[in-house]
Amino acid sequence: MRAALATIDPSPTAHNPGSFGQVSNARPFIAFEKVSVTFGRGAKRVQALAETSLAVAEGDFVALVGPSGCGKSTLLKLVGDLMKPSTGYVYFGGRELGATPIRIGMAYQNPTLLPWLNIRDNVMLPLKIVPPFRAEFRSKRKGEFRDRVEALLAQVGLAGFGDKYPWQLSGGMMQRANLCRALIHEPDLLLLDEPFGALDQFTREELWQIMQELWMTKKTTVLLVTHDLREAAFLGSRICVMSARPGRILEDKTVTFARPRSIEMTYQPDFVALNQQLRGLIVGARGGSGIVQAGGH
Numbered sequence: 001m002r003a004a005l006a007t008i009d010p011s012p013t014a015h016n017p018g019s020f021g022q023v024s025n026a027r028p029f030i031a032f033e034k035v036s037v038t039f040g041r042g043a044k045r046v047q048a049l050a051e052t053s054l055a056v057a058e059g060d061f062v063a064l065v066g067p068s069g070c071g072k073s074t075l076l077k078l079v080g081d082l083m084k085p086s087t088g089y090v091y092f093g094g095r096e097l098g099a100t101p102i103r104i105g106m107a108y109q110n111p112t113l114l115p116w117l118n119i120r121d122n123v124m125l126p127l128k129i130v131p132p133f134r135a136e137f138r139s140k141r142k143g144e145f146r147d148r149v150e151a152l153l154a155q156v157g158l159a160g161f162g163d164k165y166p167w168q169l170s171g172g173m174m175q176r177a178n179l180c181r182a183l184i185h186e187p188d189l190l191l192l193d194e195p196f197g198a199l200d201q202f203t204r205e206e207l208w209q210i211m212q213e214l215w216m217t218k219k220t221t222v223l224l225v226t227h228d229l230r231e232a233a234f235l236g237s238r239i240c241v242m243s244a245r246p247g248r249i250l251e252d253k254t255v256t257f258a259r260p261r262s263i264e265m266t267y268q269p270d271f272v273a274l275n276q277q278l279r280g281l282i283v284g285a286r287g288g289s290g291i292v293q294a295g296g297h
């Protein structure tokens with residue numbers, strides 16, 4: 001195990017073009033250094049991720065896109081410490097993952113709210129579990145922590161819904177509550193794995209705007225996995241396009257559209273052009289069949 005981050009070569013290489021495009025020589029907040037992941041052995045061996053390096057600055061919003069099965073979720077699992085790389089290292093704040101406590105918030109496609117808790121208690125759950133909040137949970141749960149939950153619920157348009165139970169909410173409302181729960185403990189890093197994938201288009205676009213506002217106010221570092229190229233370009237400050245399995249980062253694009261971004265903006269020519277460019281990269285990565293998953297322009 002390596003304790004601290006050796007210098008990662010910040011220059012793009014032929015093997016991994018442009019993957020450090022945005023990051024200076026400064027120590028990155030999150031770094032994947034030559035990580036690869038292989039599952040199984042022998043005939044059942046599957047290489048999910050080819051040797052991949054990626055540096056993420058604090059406050060970045062990085063969207064990961066790429067063909068199905070290319071290893072996007074695997075990258076999130078690595079940084080979430082849910083699995084170890086077969087080769088390479090993952091660093092947080094310059095030290096190998098695990099050496100420094102990291103607070104992580106997660107939201108996936110299906111909101112995992114506990115059905116026996118009301119929305120307020122669901123959102124408050126991380127404060128009960130995660131240090132340093134848990135030490136003060138008993139004394140603050142009816143005061144400061146409750147106020148914090150109510151403020152966050154109001155920010156996502158759920159004021160007055162704290163007493164409701166998950167089954168009393170629509171899918172979009174549950175996902176808003178899910179985002180609140182992912183953010184209530186002020187995570188260092190927010191991991192989003194297709195969190196809006198199951199929603200209808202209008203609800204999804206509403207949630208993009210809410211997510212953008214949350215990110216702009218909280219400045220949390222975010223890694224988002226999505227199949228929706230409009231979503232990636234609306235939310236991301238960077239978009240990393242991955243190759244087909246075994247995935248690696250083919251292209252690392254900085255998205256410079258001014259914020260706050262509006263839904264109308266996504267129909268403007270420069271936004272559409274970016275989407276087409278991304279789509280072309282993914283079609284190429286898939287072998288040029290022209291069929292891209294839902295959401296691509």
Ligand SMILES: Nc1ncnc2c1ncn2[C@@H]1O[C@H](COP(=O)(O)OP(=O)(O)OP(=O)(O)O)[C@@H](O)[C@H]1O
Nearest residue numbers: 039040046048067068069070071072073074075245
């Ligand atoms: N535990 C596992 N055992 C064996 N293979 C696995 C395991 N987990 C993932 N894989 C394989 O690794 C590859 C990458 O999976 P991953 O979920 O990271 O892809 P993805 O890009 O997120 O896919 P999608 O876009 O379809 O959600 C896939 O081919 C998957 O089948």
